[in-house]
Amino acid sequence: MIPDFTALRAIGWPFSAAPTAGEWADIMAAHPDARPARVVEQHRSGYVVAEHPEQGFSVESLPEWQRPRLTPEKRPAVGDWLLIRGEPEHKPKAVALLPRRSTIKRAAAGEHYGQQLIAANIDTAFIVCGLDLDFNPRRIERYLLMVQGGAQPVVVLTKADVSGGANGDRANEARATLAELDAQDVPVCTVNALDHDSVATLHAWLGPGMTAVLVGSSGAGKSTLTNTLVGSERMKTGAVRENDARGRHTTTHRALISLASGGCLIDTPGMRELKPTGEEDLAESGFTDIEALARQCRFRNCQHDQEPGCALRNAIAAGTLDARRVGNYLKLDSEIAGAAERLAVRQAQTTGEKVRRSNTAKRTPKKTPKRGAPKRR
Structure with a gap:
């Protein structure tokens, strides 16, 4: 099957056609019977990929991706590009993971060291923070620390419609608090996530072939922002608690969604722990x-x-x-x-x-004579 690069472009393919040089081109040349597809959902049971907008089908993982001792950052994540072989209706097999252009990751929870990959091949990271009690400059700084894998960070202050006429003062105060980011080329945008005209300011980072990820705490308005950008109720939303403006996890898994602008958006569950x-x-x-x-x-x-x-x-x-x-x-x-x-x-x-396994493999086991065989003199 010949890849439809126009359709791939609509889900973030970074080239206008097949790459002609570089690592991607070399790996694709090594698998001439395979074609690219993008990971749009990641579940415990496997991956859902797509070759066109509004399309998704399961793929059979490579055996090494299922090994318990394989670290999470070495497994595919939402946003990754795979090479697959087979027809969508027959659960194709993944044959290779294409190199990542950028990543967003954090340290995994727990006593033992580990990394959790949030998303891959991202152009922009929208750090979403509400202008209600969710506003926390120190948490924004932690998100900026996490967004270092080649993506452009953009701080998005949502809920500009909160508190009636007082919202303007609250937004101005928040922007003043984050004034140092302007000098560091980190844009700060204030939006009403329910208003299409208001969120239009984000379209500059959502053009054809571009991918953005939404990160932020539960209740910050990520799913509401996603629904407005998509133009339909794609993501479930919920109310926040009045005492601290925190929300429940309405988004339960990371998912990549195609936009009419030609770009892609990855919504993520709220993160309570941001460890470097x-x-x-x-x-x-x-x-x-x-x-x-x-x-x-x-x-x-x-x-x-x-x-x-x-x-x-x-x-x-x-x-x-x-x-x-x-x-x-x-x-x-x-x-x-x-x-x-x-x-x-x-x-x-x-x-x-690795050294111990290598040394073990090099050892030649001592041969024992078969039962009943005569001994050599």
């Missing part, structure tokens, strides 16, 4: 100004606590730097360092296991 993987760089996470200022401290190993000549503490005292933002910066820096140590231990353990 240890691979992040704070300088690329909305803290460029703090990183630059920290280099002006008197001591190279300044802990920004009680040391004399600390540029960060001086800026806080002068009122030019928010103490809460600096506190979050230091907390995230410590978490990244801790995660990096756990990652190094995990990598060393993995390397050790």
Whole structure:
């Protein structure tokens, strides 16, 4: 079957036709009887892929993707491109995973180190935060830390219609709080997720061949925003609690949806825990100004606590730097360092296991004579 690249383009295919050079072209050439399809849903039982908008069918996974010891980040995720073989009605087989252009991931919950891939091959990450009690600048900074895999972060402040005439003041206050992001090329958009004209400001990141992912806490308005962008009630929505504006998980799994604009949107369940993987760089996470200022401290190993000549503490005292933002910066820096140590231990353990398996395979088992066979003299 010859791929329909026009249809593939409508679900985010990054080329106008088949790639002619690079890793993608090499892998496709190695499987001439296979064709590309995109992962649009990921479930415990397997994957749903598509070759056209509004189409989805199950595929048979590669055996290695089912191995219990395979780390989650090495398995396909929503947004990944696979090469498949076979007709949709007969459950095709996946034969290869094409290289990722970008990823969004976090450390998995639990005591042992692990990573959870949220989405792959993303052009834009919409960090959604409500202008009600959901608004939390420190949480936005954590999301910015997570969006470092090559995607453009865009902060989307929803619920601009909240509190009647007071919403304008609340939006202005929120934008003022996030003013440092403007200098770091992180757009901040204020929208009413129920209004088509209001969300039209996001269309600039949803053109043909482009893919955006929505991330944010439950109740932030991600599903409502998705329904408005799609133009139909595709995603289930629910009310939020009055005391803290938090919502229930109305989205239960990640799913890729095609838009009339030619772009794609991935809606995700709300995330309560955002742990760094240890691979992040704070300088690329909305803290460029703090990183630059920290280099002006008197001591190279300044802990920004009680040391004399600390540029960060001086800026806080002068009122030019928010103490809460600096506190979050230091907390995230410590978490990244801790995660990096756990990652190094995990990598060393993995390397050790590979070496042991290799040595075991090289050993030649001692042959024993068959029962009844004469012994050699």
